[in-house]
Amino acid sequence: MILRVLAVLVLSAVSAEAQIPYERIVDAAAAPGDWLTYSGTYASHRFSSLNQVDKRTVAQLRPAWIYQFQSVGIIETSPIVADGLMFVTELNGRVAALDARTGRAVWTYSPYAPASLIGFRFNRGVAVLDDTVFVGTTAAHLVALDAKSGVVRWDVVVEDNRRGYHITGAPLALEGRIIVGVAGGDHGTRGFLDAYDPKTGKRVWRLYTVPAGSGEPGAETWSGPGRKIGGATWVTGSFDPGLNLLYWGTGNPGPLWNGDERPGDNLYTCSLLAIDPKDGSIRWHFQYTPHDVHDWDSNQVPVLFDATLDGRARKLVALANRNGFYYVLDRENGAFVAGAPFVKQTWADGLDVKGRPILRPDAAPTKEGTLVFPGVGAAADWWSPTYSPQTELFYLAAGERGATYYKGEVDYRTANLYLGGGYRSVDNDDSWGAVRALEATTGKLKWEFRLTRPPVGGLLSTAGGLVFGGTTEGNFFALDADTGKPLWDFQLGAPIKANPMSFAVDGKQYVAIAARLGLFVFALP
Amino acid sequence: MAFSDFCPKRRRCDSCSMKRKLTLILLTSLVLTFAAMLFAFGVGVGHYEIFPYSLIESVRHSVYLAIRADATEGKALFDNDCARCHGIDGSGGEGPRLDKPALSRAADDDALRSIIRDGIGVMRPVRQTTTAEQNNLIAYVRALGRSAASAPVAGNVEEGRALYDGLGCASCHIVNGVGEGVGPELTHVGAMRGREYLHEALTNPTAALPRGTLEVAEGLSEFLPVRVTTLDGREIRGARINEDTFTIQLRDADNQYYSFRKSDLRALEKGGPTSLMPSWEGRLTDAQMDDLIAYLLSLNGRS
Numbered sequence: 029m030i031l032r033v034l035a036v037l038v039l040s041a042v043s044a045e046a047q048i049p050y051e052r053i054v055d056a057a058a059a060p061g062d063w064l065t066y067s068g069t070y071a072s073h074r075f076s077s078l079n080q081v082d083k084r085t086v087a088q089l090r091p092a093w094i095y096q097f098q099s100v101g102i103i104e105t106s107p108i109v110a111d112g113l114m115f116v117t118e119l120n121g122r123v124a125a126l127d128a129r130t131g132r133a134v135w136t137y138s139p140y141a142p143a144s145l146i147g148f149r150f151n152r153g154v155a156v157l158d159d160t161v162f163v164g165t166t167a168a169h170l171v172a173l174d175a176k177s178g179v180v181r182w183d184v185v186v187e188d189n190r191r192g193y194h195i196t197g198a199p200l201a202l203e204g205r206i207i208v209g210v211a212g213g214d215h216g217t218r219g220f221l222d223a224y225d226p227k228t229g230k231r232v233w234r235l236y237t238v239p240a241g242s243g244e245p246g247a248e249t250w251s252g253p254g255r256k257i258g259g260a261t262w263v264t265g266s267f268d269p270g271l272n273l274l275y276w277g278t279g280n281p282g283p284l285w286n287g288d289e290r291p292g293d294n295l296y297t298c299s300l301l302a303i304d305p306k307d308g309s310i311r312w313h314f315q316y317t318p319h320d321v322h323d324w325d326s327n328q329v330p331v332l333f334d335a336t337l338d339g340r341a342r343k344l345v346a347l348a349n350r351n352g353f354y355y356v357l358d359r360e361n362g363a364f365v366a367g368a369p370f371v372k373q374t375w376a377d378g379l380d381v382k383g384r385p386i387l388r389p390d391a392a393p394t395k396e397g398t399l400v401f402p403g404v405g406a407a408a409d410w411w412s413p414t415y416s417p418q419t420e421l422f423y424l425a426a427g428e429r430g431a432t433y434y435k436g437e438v439d440y441r442t443a444n445l446y447l448g449g450g451y452r453s454v455d456n457d458d459s460w461g462a463v464r465a466l467e468a469t470t471g472k473l474k475w476e477f478r479l480t481r482p483p484v485g486g487l488l489s490t491a492g493g494l495v496f497g498g499t500t501e502g503n504f505f506a507l508d509a510d511t512g513k514p515l516w517d518f519q520l521g522a523p524i525k526a527n528p529m530s531f532a533v534d535g536k537q538y539v540a541i542a543a544r545l546g547l548f549v550f551a552l553p
Numbered sequence: 554m555a556f557s558d559f560c561p562k563r564r565r566c567d568s569c570s571m572k573r574k575l576t577l578i579l580l581t582s583l584v585l586t587f588a589a590m591l592f593a594f595g596v597g598v599g600h601y602e603i604f605p606y607s608l609i610e611s612v613r614h615s616v617y618l619a620i621r622a623d624a625t626e627g628k629a630l631f632d633n634d635c636a637r638c639h640g641i642d643g644s645g646g647e648g649p650r651l652d653k654p655a656l657s658r659a660a661d662d663d664a665l666r667s668i669i670r671d672g673i674g675v676m677r678p679v680r681q682t683t684t685a686e687q688n689n690l691i692a693y694v695r696a697l698g699r700s701a702a703s704a705p706v707a708g709n710v711e712e713g714r715a716l717y718d719g720l721g722c723a724s725c726h727i728v729n730g731v732g733e734g735v736g737p738e739l740t741h742v743g744a745m746r747g748r749e750y751l752h753e754a755l756t757n758p759t760a761a762l763p764r765g766t767l768e769v770a771e772g773l774s775e776f777l778p779v780r781v782t783t784l785d786g787r788e789i790r791g792a793r794i795n796e797d798t799f800t801i802q803l804r805d806a807d808n809q810y811y812s813f814r815k816s817d818l819r820a821l822e823k824g825g826p827t828s829l830m831p832s833w834e835g836r837l838t839d840a841q842m843d844d845l846i847a848y849l850l851s852l853n854g855r856s
Contacts, residue, residue, distance in 0.1 A: 285680075396633055434634070434680040450680025456774040457823060480798045481772050500772065501797030514816075517799045 048110050048156045048175075050203040054269050060491075061532035063109045066153050066198040067412060068529065070267040071332040074414040075489045076530035080537035082492030085552055086506045086516045092538060092551040093131035098122065102525055103542045104150045106198065106412070108161075109531035113175070114540075116547055117151040121165030121195065125178055129533050131549065135178030139165040147194030147211060150525075152264070152410070157201035157226050164195030164208050170224055172206075182229035186210065192217045197262045197410075202274070202305050205232060209261030213279040213325065214447065219259030219297075221276055223308060233308035237261060237278045237296045245310070246295035249318075254289030254438075257282035259297045263327040263410045268343070271360060273311060274303040275332065275345055279325035283438045283448030285393045286321070293318035298326045300347060302362060312362035316349045317385065321392055322375070322433060323404045323451075324351040331415045331422065332359060335469050346415070346468060348424045351375070352407040354471035355383060368471035370464060371407040371426050375400050393433035393449055403431030403453045412486030412527040414495065415468060419509050422468040423495050427482030429459035463487065463497055465512060475512035486527035488539070498524025498541055504548065520548055627693025630686055634679040638764075643697040644747025648676060648765070651694050652701035652747070662691050675765060706847055708840075713848025716841060725806070725830065728852060735808045736776060736792065736830055737766040743852040751846050755837075758828040770795045778828045779803055781813060782820040792829050805829075 048064055056062070056069045060077040067074050081089060097103055099119035108115045114128040120141035125134040141149075145166050155162040160181060161173045168189045172181040186208060187193035192215030200207040205223045213219055219237040224230065237259030239247040250256050258281035265276035281290060281297040298317040301310050317324045331346045345359040352373035356365040364383030375391035391400050406429035413424035436449040453459065461479035466472060481500035488496040494515070495507045502524060505517040522544035530539045540549040632641070635651075643651035658673060659665035669687050672678045682690070717723075723732035726739045742751070745765065754761040759778060767775040770793070777793040779801070789811060791803035801821065802812045806829050815821060837845065 436680045437683055437686075447681040450678065452677075452679055455772065457777060478798075480796055499798045503798050505798070514799070519797065519800075 047158055049158060050201070053157075053201065060530070061109075062111065063107065063529045063531050064156060065108070066106055066155070066200065066264040067266070067329060070269060071415075072264075072266040072329050072412075073331060073333070073417065073489075074329075074412050074487065074527065074529070075416055075491075077491045078530055078532055078537045079491040079493075080532075081490065081494065081506075081530075081539065081552060083494065083508055083515060086492070086494055088552050089506070089516055089518070089539070089550045090553060091518075092549045094549065095124070095126055095131045095133070095547040096545050097542075097547070098124070098136070100545065102150045103544060104152045104196075104410075104526050105542050105547070106153045106527040107529055107531075107540055107542075107547065108154055108156055109529075110156055110175070112533060114531075115154045115156065115161055116542070117153050117163060117198075119149045119151065120145070120167070121151045121163050121169075121171070123154060123161065123163050123173065123178070125161070125175075126547075128531060128538075131547075137163070137171070137173050137178045137180070139163070139169065139171060140167050141165065145194065146189055146192055146215060148196050150196055151198075152196060153198035155199040155201040155206060157206070160226060162199045162201065162206050162226070164197065164199055166194045166196070168193045168195055168210065170195070170199065170206065170208050170222075170229065172226070172229060184224065184229040184231070186222060187217075187220075195262075198264045200264050200267065200274075201226065202267060205305050207265070207274065207276075207305070209263070209265075209276065211260050211262035213258045213260030213262075213282060214284060214323075216255070216257050216282055217260065218257060219261055219279060221261045221301075221303070221308070223305065235301075235303060235308040235310070237299075237301070238281070238294070249293040249295040250290055252289045252291050255282070256290075256294075258294070259299075260325070260327070262325075263329060266330045266332050266345070267305070268332055268359060271343070272305065273359065274305045275330040275359065276301050276303060277326040277328055277330060277347065279327050280320050280323050284321070284323045285433055285450065286435050286438050286448030287319055287392075289438065291319070294320070298324060298351075300326060300330055300345070300357065300362075302359065314355075314357055314362045314364070314383065316347070316353070316355065316383075317351045320351075321435075322351070322400065324349065325409075326350065327410055328408055329410075329412050331413060333415050333417070333468055335420070337365070337469060344469070346413075346422055348408045348413055348422070348426070348466075350402075350405065350408050351385070352402040353379065353385070354422070354466060356469060356471070357383075366470050370424070370466060370471060370473070371428055372401045372430070373407075374430070393435040393451075395435055397432040397434050397452070399430055399432050399454075401430035402427070403429045403459075404433075404451050406431070406453065406459070406482055409484070411484060411525075412488075414487040414489040416489040416495075416509055418491060418493070419465075419489075420468055421465045421474060421509070422471075423463060423465050423487050423489060423509075425461060425479070425483035425485065425487055425497055426464050427459070427461045429461075429482045430454045461500070463495065463507060463512065465495075465509075477507055477512040477514065485524040485541070488528040488530060490530060490539075496528045496530075496539055496541070498526065498528065498543065500524070502543065504528070504541055504543070504550075518550070520546075622688040622692040624689065624692040624696045626686075627689035627691070627696075630682075630690055631693050635690075638676070640747050640749060643694065643701075644749055645745060649745045650747050652697040653744075654698045654701070656694075656698070657744070659694075662695075665691050665694060706850065708843030708845070708847030710844075710847045710851045712841075713844035713846070713851075716837075716845045717848055720833075733808050735804055735806060737763045739849065739852055741852065741854055743850040744854065746849075748846055748850065751849050752842070754830075755842065755845065756832055756834040758830040758832060759825070762828075767794075774824075776828075777823060778825060780820075780822040780826060781811075781818050783813070784817055784819050786819070790826070790829065793823070 105117045114126045121139045123137040192212040223232045260279035281294040299315040354370045355367045367379045376385040406427035431451045431453045434449045438448040461482040463477040465474040485498040520543040526542035528541040638648035725735040791805040794802045
């Protein structure tokens with residue numbers, strides 16, 4: 029009897045320690061010692077309210093520990109920290125659980141990953157809910173791991189990798205739902221977003237982002253003989269618990285640079301979808317780039333924030349799009365509120381009153397090549413922006429880089445890249461980057477900090493008044509969030525293609541970022 | 554025409570073995586011809602291919618090249634997509650010369666196809682090409698190699714070597730281990746660059762920066778001329794070696810190395826005022842220029 033009571037007490041104490049119920053994620057902003065979801069909070073601010081490292085002390089930041097990844101290649105992981113354990117992902121969806129104090133490995137999980145897998149091998153992170161860690165793999169499986177031991181609880185096939193589907197983004201854990209997006213839009217696949225039961229791995233719903241047949245919603249925006257392909261969902265979206273709406277961006281249509289066989293707007297590619305998480309139905313949609321022929325995926329992080337406009341309290345969603353425009357929408361109904369370019373762009377004469385681009389006729393790809401700004405994945409891409417509720421500024425790492433776009437013949441073969449052309453970026457010293465601070469409600473530029481090369485990594489803002497980021501040349505740096513003045517930098521020795529985050533253990537604040545072979549964690553002395 | 558016409562005994566027989574043999578031969582030939590056509594030209598239904606891609610392509614390749622490859626089509630493709638780096642007529646430029654009978658990285662057509670399709674090193678394919686386009690490009694590139702082999706080269710190599718020594722080029726360049734490494738090594742320049750590029754580099758070096766000579770500065774222009782002014786007013790002109798958002802590394806004309814934090818500089822001018830290398834425009838006769846270029850074109854590696 030006593031043993032039983034003891035066991036129950038011990039078990040509940042242990043399990044109470046490690047449990048990350050949905051409610052804790054909803055309140056994540058108030059407990060900044062942890063980082064419980066990909067973008068820090070469901071609103072995706074990637075903002076930490078820790079302020080131990082601030083404008084005055086940041087100059088003393090130095091390495092605390094480093095974890096070296098087992099796999100060599102592009103590492104785009106954004107760590108999760110929950111109750112003293114850090115979870116990072118490596119190639120193919122490999123997961124390592126590390127002691128957040130010392131960096132020592134606690135467990136690892138290696139997914140099924142033969143060399144013949146189709147798709148990109150990098151992985152941006154895990155989701156956690158209750159006692160389970162969820163990861164999507166290159167093989168297009170969703171795997172649930174026991175958070176304490178790393179042992180597989182369940183492993184389900186999301187889709188067939190041989191058809192081009194693979195998973196690169198971090199899943200999103202909602203109450204009773206693990207939301208998973210897929211990649212493969214360039215491999216000729218039909219995009220979708222899935223929701224799984226966290227306990228059993230059973231699929232609850234699937235939302236296809238492009239219609240299959242003539243009866244389905246959006247079908248009237250695809251005429252011509254071409255296949256309805258694209259709309260991949262490979263970057264983690266956001267969630268408003270109050271409105272109970274899930275926000276997720278969709279990718280480009282295929283073939284990428286030749287739209288001849290798919291005239292029409294091609295819904296719901298290059299869009300933001302507001303989705304009911306219960307059944308996966310679309311509440312509203314906004315299409316950033318109708319009939320895209322420049323590979324301008326709208327797989328960017330949607331940032332949810334509130335503001336007062338014209339005396340009214342508004343619930344808004346901001347997205348700095350790969351097409352070079354920064355958009356603010358009403359997140360209750362998808363209405364266009366404001367939009368402005370944040371980089372040099374030469375393809376549109378602005379946006380109309382509904383936010384639809386006014387196309388310039390000479391901006392489409394041609395056989396001989398057309399120079400257009402922005403280039404492919406240059407202005408903005410998957411890497412995260414950050415929103416600081418303190419400064420009310422939206423910060424992003426932007427690339428100033430055009431590309432010559434070529435239109436080519438289309439040749440569909442299952443799971444091969446389905447491109448219909450190509451591109452050549454403006455390179456070397458004719459391209460560069462900048463951290464830009466925009467007034468969140470309007471996109472108006474407040475300051476910029478120039479970067480030598482176009483960036484490929486994201487930003488973090490903190491209550492210490494700082495913006496952290498990484499350069500393509502390897503500098504991990506901190507800027508003054510109000511002025512953009514550089515306050516600290518450290519050369520990590522490899523291009524930084526990841527997002528920074530911050531956490532605390534035993535009252536000490538850490539800032540972490542991945543760069544090629546290592547996860548680098550910094551703290552004050 | 555009947556089988557009896559072929560019969561040596563001029564007889565009609567139901568069980569004639571000749572009839573059976575001829576039928577067998579005819580049927581076999583038909584089947585083989587059909588199979589050969591299938592493999593040669595592929596079977597397409599709409600956007601799909603019935604046979605596995607790799608199998609059909611590997612067999613199609615030789616037949617296609619022999620029958621259907623078109624060097625004129627290849628030239629159109631080359632001029633549009635390849636010439637900007639490899640030069641008109643493959644004479645070289647940012648990318649290596651292709652007008653040579655033997656290409657060191659494309660010894661056979663399979664290797665050449667692989668490069669066109671997937672790129673190599675810093676070269677990314679400009680766009681996805683179909684097999685037919687690859688065949689045409691292969692035919693054109695090989696034709697370039699054949700015609701260049703017989704083309705006469707203006708200028709005298711030995712006179713050019715004497716000029717190279719006399720003008721002091723070795724104070725900034727290394728050839729076969731001799732000289733100073735301020736500017737790019739020239740040991741292989743004849744394999745990398747053509748006449749047109751070399752002429753521009755000699756007469757307007759600021760506009761003709763080298764490519765593919767520097768591994769360390771990925772994504773940055775190589776040997777970019779820079780001028781820095783330190784906080785205490787010192788001005789240094791150099792060729793940039795590397796740079797990041799906070800620091801810059803360079804060499805001056807005396808091969809002196811410098812490294813600065815940008816916050817320790819009063820001014821940083823990139824791309825100017827001019828290249829460290831002087832321009833020889835107007836300082837050499839046309840004949841001397843031809844000789845010097847002929848010498849450089851002869852530099853194909855350690856002799």
